[in-house]
Amino acid sequence: MEDLRNRSHADVDYRKLAAPIKSAVDKFQLVPEFLKVRGLVKQHLDSFNYFANTEIKKIVRANDKIVSSVDPNLYVRFKDVRIGNPTEALEGIVEDLSPQKCRLTDKTYAAPVLVDVEYTKGSHGGYSLLEKNDVTIARMPIMLRSCCCVLFRKDEDELARLGECPLDPGGYFVIKGTEKVILIQEQLSKNRIIIDTDKKGNINASVTSSTEATKSKTVVVMEKGKMYLQLNQFAKNIPIMIVMKAMGMESDQEVVQMIGRDPRYSALLLQSIEECASLSIFTQQQALEFLEGKLKKLPYANMSTGKEGRAMSILRDVFLANVRVIKNNFRPKCIYVAVMLRRMMEAILNKDAMDDKDYVGNKRLELSGQLISLLFEDLFKTMISEVQKQADNVLSKRSRSSQLDLSMLLVKDIITQGLERALSTGNWDVKRFRMHRKGMTQVLARLSFIGTLGHVTRISPQFEKSRKVSGPRALQPSQWGMLCPCDTPEGEACGLVKNLALMTHVTTDQEEGPLIALCYCLGVEDLELLSGEELHTPNSFLIIFNGLILGKHRRPQRFANTMRKLRRIGRIGEFVSVFVNEKQWCVYIASDGGRVCRPLVIADKGISRIKEHHMKGLLDGARTFDDFLREGLVEYLDVNEENNALIALYEQDATPETTHIEIEPFTILGVCAGLIPFPHHNQSPRNTYQCAMGKQAMGNIAYNQLLRMDTLLYLLVYPQRPLLTTRTIELTGYDKLGAGQNATVAVMSYSGYDIEDAIVMNKSSLDRGFGRCIVMKKYSAVNQKYENGTSDRILRPPRKDDRNKKGENPDWERMQILDNDGIAAPGEIIRPNDVYINKESPIITKGNPKLGGLKDSDYKPSRQTFKGAEGESCVVDRVTLSSDKNYNLSIKFMIRHTRRPEVGDKFSSRHGQKGVCGTIVQQEDFPFSERGICPDLIMNPHGFPSRMTVGKMIELLGGKAGVSCGRFHYGSAFGEPSGHADRVEAISETLVKHGFSYNGKDFLYSGITGCPLQAYIFMGPIYYQKLKHMVLDKMHARGSGPRVMLTRQPTEGRARNGGLRVGEMERDCLIAYGASMLIYERLMLSSDPFEVQVCRACGLLGYYNYKLKTGICSSCKNGDNISTMKLPYACKLLIQELQSMNIVPRLRLADS
Amino acid sequence: MEGGGGASYQRFPVVKVRETKDDYLKFELRGTDASVANALRRVMIAEVPTIAIDLVEIEVNSSVLNDEFIAHRLGLVPLTSDRAMSMRFSRDCDACDGDGQCEFCSVEFHLRAKCMTDQTLDVTSKDLISSDHTVVPVDFSDALADDSAEQKGITIVKLRRGQELRLRAIARKGIGKDHAKWSPAATVTFMYEPEIHINEDLVETLSLEEKQSWVESSPTKVFDINPNTEQVLVVDPEAYTYDEEVIKKAEAMGKPGLVEIYAKEDSFIFTVESTGAIKASQLVLNAIDVLKQKLDAVRLSEDTVEADDQFGELGAHMRGG
Incomplete structure (x- = not known):
């Protein structure tokens, strides 16, 4: 009977699962609301804001007095500290800074640290107490979009006026014009x-x-x-x-x-x-x-x-x-x-x-704020001791005729430079803690918009990467919802470098005192009052607060519940975690910074607290995410507290024991993995591959991409929004700054140039702009000033009819693109070997300045010529003139090159399926359907069975349905039950409704013969990314060319037009094959042949006397026994180097 | 059969036009095989000449799009190319030594646009001023029913206050094989005409529901049921997409052979859509002309290589292939 009832119960459950979802409240809207409040990089901003508002004050308060040790009556006391607005003082004029201005002019985006001081002045008898407000002691680099930043709480218009992209997440610094991110550092927790x-x-x-x-x-x-x-x-x-x-x-x-x-x-x-x-x-x-x-x-x-x-x-x-x-x-x-x-x-x-x-x-997780505060504290202390030392020096030496003003000694360079150096090199050296960490900051990746977002959410490990251990690399069940399970690099850092998930928040420190007091109020028995015996009596739990044992409690569950209740009504911070550890008989309360946590919906006995009217309020704008938090509908749980919760994935799965309900399952993925449609249908490594490739995809970088001066910029001419989107795409703004195009893909074999994942492309599609990209490269020149007062000069270029003294004019052709100011004009077509700046440098740059100015003959040309691919024509896109950090004139050129795809360019879908373009085929040769549809590219079906990227197939189906019915389809991860991903059944129905086969296959005709193809072809749109690897940047061949001076062998590498090495293993093959002449030709004739004079008598190398026209042995002092032979120059070099080390190698020659 | 030497395969294809609009044509081609039909299709896509902008000299461009970008967009604007068949390729134009600037092989365009107001100015193909009134950007205004007073052309770039675009463009004759901008065809496709035989006896064994579900199994509406006689009818054989869904369905219902569908190997239904550069009907005629010229060239150039040169334009076609 019991059994039967259970079975029937299961039946009911099954039917419930199969039924369409309508009862559950759609909580999805909380995600965008959360991101609106917290942002994608809120952890960085929160951390920096905490530093700027609280931590810096604490640091200064802890070290608020500089007292001279010579005269203890002289002191400086810091009363208050704050960070001002980002400004720059140049020759007494204070100028407002904006991040874009700093990026363009190689400045540091920093704000003054202002202190109010109180100090004494005077000597022996009379001291006067003085006050000074707003003394600048340092310039603090400011995190973009933090509370100190000019971009804080600016709307789209204002951001545009400041030259900033509204979709840019912020969370990084601009140091000397380069954008630097402080990576999130992962550490073992302290004090536990x-x-x-x-x-x-x-x-x-x-x-x-x-x-x-x-x-x-x-x-x-x-x-x-x-x-x-x-x-x-x-x-x-x-x-x-x-x-x-x-x-x-x-x-x-x-x-x-x-x-x-x-x-x-x-x-x-x-x-x-x-x-x-x-x-x-x-x-x-x-x-x-x-x-x-x-x-x-x-x-x-x-x-x-x-x-x-x-x-x-x-x-x-x-x-x-x-x-x-x-x-x-x-x-x-x-x-x-x-x-x-x-x-x-x-x-x-x-x-x-x-x-x-x-x-x-x-x-x-240690975030930028904590790391900067560590650095600032150290530098602040250094500054204090420096001031003290200086004051003591002055006081002990001088006969103190003038009164020492201690406040004048508050130098700002130590802190400013210390901060700037640490941020630009990434070396964190804090001597007091014996901390020497390298690589803490990185240049923000600006290859693609998603790459930027992914970079800001990256977590770098503390372990050294070489260790061959699997433990820290493995996927941890506890990282569910906190760290992205997909986004990790391949290779040595695999599993160590992680990324935050979409809804993760990292806590900042919270005041401990009131919380401890609260614990005692709630019935914690003080440790001091307990005997050793009482400590571990059964049924009493130790209360451990931030690793500190406070005491014990007899009713731990009640205590924990009370704490949580207080947290939910907002009496204590929302990030305080309460964790009852039944095994260890402990209650852990944590309020420290660096814990990862995420929001969850609270459920009472399995019933969600969020009701329809709450969500309606949210949609109407009457509520925000913070209201949900304040009303105790949603709360943050950290990883430990999650152990006390029973979290249901969906409302309908909740049982009476359920305490929380997930907001949306797709939020367990990070930003990069969020781009993948139907990732839950893919083999997991494919998603990981896509996470790496999404960062290399070309597209749009930011709204201000054309105002920026990046060293390298890859843009797509016609970027598109994916037909098959996900919720994450909409949340991150990828639909506005896409990096790819929707290509109609036919999955079939064609031409044989599609083996090994190569793809066949339609020439007409390329003509019409598919995969066309713009590559912009920055070239810069500096008008250098020298120590003797001379400086470079930029000259009007010689024109066609100009003649110099000798009546020649050799260079005018190379300088046609220059304006009369000697700088290349924007819009000009620039070819390899063209001069883009006609600069001359003085020959003498040291010593005393020459009297009467410099003549033309005192300058030597130091023109800069453009080196690009031969046969390609680039265009000068923009030229900027600005002053650099040394106040020299710096001229930057953006040179643009538009490229259409060619054989060998790399493409990838969003499912880790990369491939190069194998061949380009005329449209008339391409297969076509009777509707006239002709694919943009053809992909070989062998790409599917071993990769098992079912998600890609569903993307194709969904895309096809999307174009036929005119609605963007969704493919969010795990989205089918909640309606954030379209089901295949529904997609198939749409397809059939629009006259396609339900399985996405089409009846195609061969474009070459006009006959129908033997099979139905799976065809439809798939979002394709063009990756930054292009043959034009890589192809390389050399006949003869430059050689290394020392060995006279060909140079190495493409950049130096080097040769391709026949290496040790290649040589071994040739030896084994017996191709002796080939070896001789490759290793000597084509490399570094050299003719030497060898003395048959002594076996040493001689030389050739051009006067006597004979070879002479320098040790035998004659030319009697000289033979001429060929040798690799490297061998001759070796012989001579050995001789210089007192080893005599002798050559014994024999007739052959 | 007749004739002296080898067997003649001469056939007499028939063309029947079904539907024709300026930029749309549907016709039947019967009495020939796939090779001829496909040749016609290929020529329409790739070898019927049109005129398109090929060279752009930019004087002022302060728009957001860069020069190459605008040049590329201009190239893709379809121009009325009824003159194209009689025009010269600039590469073998004697009048201008092939630099493509003379009236026999090129058409000059000017574009001047500057935004003076706060409203965004759309620079469209209508702003292109042609030096030849027969070669102008294609006008779509009458194709779309005149719902709005002012029909816009193809947007080239949008300008905001103070931005300016000034350029000179040279349009030349070319073929789709060289660049898709010279292709006059938006869609050229054909299908085999299906021949559908319903086994009436077997159908009668089905109930109405079964008939209904069988009819609905086809993703396109090929069959229908006569509401009065409850007979299954073939309404639109050409809607059939050779998906074999109905055959599979019949098998699944346990009635294999319910329907038999063949493709008629010698009749084709063509759908031609033009970009507007030339009329769809003209496109087909031009294609046949080009095809004929190609065949002539093959026939005549059997003996000598030099024969190629005398065909001028045609030689270029053949060299291009």
Whole structure:
């Protein structure tokens, strides 16, 4: 009976699944609303805003006084700090900066850091207290679109006026004219106990402590049944019991109690206790003495650290630095150690209790704001000490006739330059934390719009990439919804470099004090009031706040629920996470920065809190995403708290236990993967490939693309919006800045030039503009000023009828495109070897300036000539004149080249299916249907079976239905149940309605014979991307050409018109084949043949005397036994180099 | 059969025009085979000459589109090319030594546009001023019913206040093989005429519902049911797309042989749509002319290579192929 009922229940479920969805509230609209509020790069902006508004104030407040050590009455105190508007002061004139202006003129987009100071002035007797407001101490590079940026909250019109693209996400900096992104850094979370195994397989518990003052790593390790402490300051492992005793826990019993009375734990601890006893250490004093003996010797032998000794201070300040010792109360630290030990022992008894380092909940993402604040803090402190030193210098030296004004010493160069250098090189050197990180910033990829977005959401790992481990590279179940499962590079960084998912948010720090107070109010029993015994009584949970043990609570679930309720009504920050860990008997509360979290819809007993009227309010604009948050309909969950939630994918799947409902399943993908239609029908690596290729696709870059001066710019002449779109495409703006074209593709074999993924293209389509692209390249010239006051000059070019003194005019033809100012004119056609700037440099640039000015003869021409592909004509698109950072005149040329696709250009669909153009065929030879449809390109069907890109087939079907019915079809990931992707059945119906076969196949005629083709051809539109790899940039051949001076062998590489090397392996093949003459010809005659005079007597090389017309041996001093032979020049070089090292190679010649 | 030497394969194709408009023509071609039909199609696409802009000299261009971009767009504007058959290719024009600037082989166009108002100005093909009133940008205004007072041409570029475009363009004669802009055909396609035989006896064994579902299985409306007699009728055999859906359906219904469909190997239904450069009917006639010339060239040039040269224009066709 029971069984039957269950079955019938299942039946009902099945029918429910098959039924069309109408009941559930469509929550999709929340996604665009979320992105409107938070933006695609909101994590960067939030982080920077937090720094600019809060963190910088904290830093300055913590170091607010500069006191002269010579005269302590002289001081400067910073009262307030803020970041001003982005401006630049040039010769006293303050000018507003805009990002576009900075990009064009190679400036840094920065704003002054203003402080209000209060300082004393005077000497001995009389001091006066003065105040100064708005003192600039530094120029802070400003993140675009952050709260300090001029673009903040600007609408489309205003942005356009500032020369900015409204779709540009911001989140990067402009440093010396280049756009720099600070990559999101992934790290293991700080101040948390992590149980892991080391290389030897020993279980250890490690804590990376990080406070404002210090950073340290504490490891407790289990070795041979005994537990030890590993700390950098100690030379050897320290038995943990000694550490406990040193901290005042002299009683072994208390330690056991603190760890818990379970006999298994005591048993595990026994050996450690015995070891401690065998070392006869029983008191705190003995323990400290023992530790003192194990300390690492400091390089400088200054051992006096006060009366308490170094061991004590290390235990207090370095050992578990995150647990503060207040008034020498070591008890919290002892409890912390006890908890560490307990967690370790749990892990020993039960392997499941081990922590996973790769678990996303154990990771923190460091964003630009945090990184900049780290740097700023260090530089600020450096500046303070510098000012102090300077003041002391002045005060001690001078007889102080004039009064020292400390506020005048607040130099701004240290901070400004430090920040600028770090951002432009990407090297983060913070000496106090021994931090030397490289490659933190990258030049923002501007190859395609999607590439830019993908670059800003990229997460770079902290591990070195060479490690051949699979753990950190594998897909983590916990990254669901937080990090994109598709978007990762191939090759060495595979799985290490990740990308954020669409709805991910990264938290910033939140004030701890009020939260701690709140916890105590909610019934947390203070740690101080608990005995060791009480710590682990059953049914009581430890409350751990940001890695700090606050105390315990007897009703953890109730406590957690209350906290969450407070969060939902907005009494505490929305990003505070509350996580009840049943296994560890702990409640973790986190408010620290760098946690990844995402919004979810709250459900009560499986019923979504969001009702129809809420969504209606949203659509009408009466509500925003923040209202949803405030009303407790939606909340942010971080990875840890997700473990306490039961999240239903769709409302109809919810059960009474469900606590949350996903907003939209496609948001688990990132920006790049969001372009793929029907990605859930593809083999997963294909999606990963497309994520990499989407970044190379040509199209539009930004609305201001033609105003920008990028070094390399690839644009499509007729970019299109994909016929088959996804919701992500609409959200990111890819439909406005597309990078591809909808091509009618026939999947068939044709001409044999389509093997290995090559595609056959229709010549008429190319004539009409398919795949046509514009390549723009920047060339720049600087009108250099020199130290002797001379400078380059730009001259009017010689014209056709001009003659110089000798009556010649050799160069006028190469300078036809120049204007009278000597600079190429925009709109002129420029050919290889044309001069684009007729510049001359002074011959003498050093020493004293020449009197009476320079004559024409004092200059040498330093014209710059254009080097492009032979036979191609480019056009000078734009010329800009600006001053560079050294106030020289800098002239930039954008040179444009329009290209139509040719054989060998690379194309790709959105499904990781790349291919080169194999051949171009006349339209009349192309197959056609009786409707007159003729494909734009033909793709070989062999591309499908092994790649299994079913999504591409559905894209074709959907595209075909789309063009016939005139509605853009959708293919969002996992979108079928929620209506964000069209179903194949529906598409087929549309096709049939418009007279096509339901399966997308057409009856085609051969264009060559006019006969029907033997098979029905799968034909329809697929969005194709043109990738930036084009043969024109790559093809290379050389007959004879330049040689390397040293070896006289041909140069290497296309850029130097180099030769193609017959390498070692090629040579081996030729040897094996016995093609001796070929080897001789390739390796010597075509490379570096050289005629040498060899002395048969001594075997050394001689020389040829042109006067006597004989060869002479320089060691035998005669020409009697000279033979002439051919040798590779490299061999002659080797012989001579060996001779210079006192090795004599002799050649023994024999008749052949 | 008749004649002296080898067997003659001479056939007498028949053309029957079904529907004709300025830019649309539908005709039947019977009594010939696929090679001839296809040759006609290919010639229409690739070898019927038209006139298109080939050289653009830009004087001022301050628009958002770059020079090549505008030149490319101008090239694709269809020009009325009734003169094309009698015009010379500029490469073998004696009058101007092939530089393509004389009246026998080229037509000059001027375009001057400047936006003086705050409203965006659309520069269209109507702004192209021709030096020859017979060669002008194709006018589509009467093709589309005159719903709006002012019919616009093909948009070339849009200008905003202060932007200007001034250029001189030379249009030349060419063929679609060289560049698609010279192709007069928007669509040229043909199909085999289907021959549909319904097995009436077998159909009668079907119920009305079955008939209905069978008729509806065809994605195009080929069959219908006479509401009175409940007989299945072939309404429009040419709507049949050789998709074999009806045959598959019949098999699925357990009635194979319900219908038999053949393609008549010797009759074709052509659909020709022109770009407007020449009338669709003229396109077909020109194509036949070109085809004939090509055949003549083949026939006459059997003996000598030099014979090629005397055909002038035609020689070029053959060299191009």
